[in-house]
Amino acid sequence: MSKFQLFDAVNLTEAVALADGEIAPPETAGAIVEVFKNGEAYLVELFGGWVKAEVSGDFVPATQDEPGAFMETMGVETVDPHQLQLLKSAD
Numbered sequence: 538m539s540k541f542q543l544f545d546a547v548n549l550t551e552a553v554a555l556a557d558g559e560i561a562p563p564e565t566a567g568a569i570v571e572v573f574k575n576g577e578a579y580l581v582e583l584f585g586g587w588v589k590a591e592v593s594g595d596f597v598p599a600t601q602d603e604p605g606a607f608m609e610t611m612g613v614e615t616v617d618p619h620q621l622q623l624l625k626s627a628d
Contacts, residue, residue, distance in 0.1 A: 539576030540618050544627035545569045547581060551620050555583070555612040566624070570613065581616045584608040 541547065549565045561583045571580035589599040589606045599606040 541569050546625040547621045550622050582613045583611040585611045
């Protein structure tokens with residue numbers, strides 16, 4: 538049985554290498570976007586800081602209270618169950 542389910546909010550318990558060569562540190566927030574083999578691994582969208590888009594299309598730092606602000610996606614990576622901590626169930 539899967540420990541986590543689709544769309545659960547999670548944190549990383551350890552650093553995870555991203556496809557672009559960067560590292561997502563422990564406590565990086567994420568969301569489960571796919572469950573593999575009944576929970577043997579998970580595809581997790583990992584989020585960075587709060588940003589908003591300028592008219593030019595560039596992202597600039599923001600606070601979560603600013604209109605149009607969102608958490609920037611750092612990457613979408615395959616993660617093992619022991620690398621995740623549940624923050625909030627999708628239920």
